[in-house]
Amino acid sequence: MFRKTHNRLTLINSLVFAILISILGGILYFYTQHRLYEDVNQSLIAAAHLPDQGNGDQVPRGRRFFHDPRIMVLLWQKDTLLLDRNPEAERFKTNEKKVLPKVLSKLTDIQIANYAYRYFAIKVDTGFGPITVQVIRNINSEKEFLDRLLMIIISACSFAILSAIASGYFLAGRALIPIKEAWAKQQQFVTDASHELRTPLAVIQAKTDILFRSPSASIEERILDISAISNESRRLSKLVSNLLTLARSDSNQIEMKKQTFQLDKMLAEITSHYEEISSYQEKEISLAIPAPVLFTADKERIHQLIVILLDNAIKFTTAGGKIGLSCYQSHSHIFVTVEDNGIGISEDEIPRIFDRFYQSDKARTISEGTGLGLLIAHWIIEKHHGKVFVSSQTGKGTKIEISFPKNQSKLT
Secondary structure: OHHHHHHHHHHHHHHHHHHHHHHHHHHHHHHHHHHHHHHHHHHHHHHHOOHHHOEOOEOOOOOOOOOOOOEEEEEEEOOEEEOOOOOOOHHHHOOHHHHOOOOOOOOEEEEEOOEEEEEEEEEEEEOOEEEEEEEEEEOHHHHHHHHHHHHHHHHHHHHHHHHHHHHHHHHHHHHHHHHHHHHHHHHHHHHHHHHHHHHHHHHHHHHHHHHHHOOOOOOOOOHHHHHHHHHHHHHHHHHHHHHHHHHHHHOOOOOOOEEEEEHHHHHHHHHHHHHHHHHHOOOEEEEEOOOOOEEEEEHHHHHHHHHHHHHHHHHOOOOOOEEEEEEEEOOOEEEEEEEEOOOOOOHHHHHHOOOOOOOOHHHHHHOOOOOOHHHHHHHHHHHOOOEEEEEEEOOOEEEEEEEEEOOHHHOO
């Protein structure tokens, strides 16, 4: 699939460049041609209308009398060329039919043997009758120059087009790198999502089949199966909700509804909800906020962020452990820290904890998470122009510190 796209992009880029370089070469050639022949044309027309070209009974002979030695005047009476002893004029005697001016007052090119000429002819009334005055000039040098220029332009354009094909192929490959990476991520996402969805569905189906085999059994007898179905249903619902959030965030369909609120009060409220859970699990949770903190942000998403971080901290802290939530502010930033003394994260896994569906081996054995929570948390932080710093040691705990710019209204 990408090979065809690569070739198509190369072809399109090469065609566009070839057209542009051809237009540029054509402009250069025709501009040079125009400038070269402009002086030739002006000198021929001026020479044909000189006042001493013919007056009264005097008829000028075929001779050079202009500053340009390549300009010559030929006189015709009817179809006869009037010549003097000028040896250069003798050249035209054997080619009278070609040299004879067929049109008047129009610049015309003719070819005699290996010589190219351009002439301009007018009719003049004299005492000897009407005479056709033909001013003719050799334009071999101009033609040779233009031929060489054309060859140079063709060679340069050919080289440029070949270079464009090579560079276009390279640039098309570079342009496809992010597309390939995005495609690979999408394929991996579909694979991981399918796996994550299949697991709870398989459990629900298996437990449901067991219940169908014992229709007379009481709820008390099948409480474990019913509990498993309920837990997997909740896990499935959470997974689908997270997947929907991520899909909408990837397509920028979620807009941050920022408002000013008391962040310290929100953190206190969330902490109070977790106190009972942590107490039941024999864990201690604490909150440290030295002063009230006013924050302009999407209140719902910030609430979701803190819940995700606290949920992870409690989940991966063993009985007797401590979880700390703190918040303080500087002149320009607001800092939120979640710290625990739980199982910790190995150093090589820290850069991957915000990856989609990523779960460490320890996390998989302790809990049945979806691997999407921290990814959503990271997205919320980014949407608020924040930065996250993670430090952890295996067996000693984890510290996640987030900094937000205080003035969110100036940021887009």
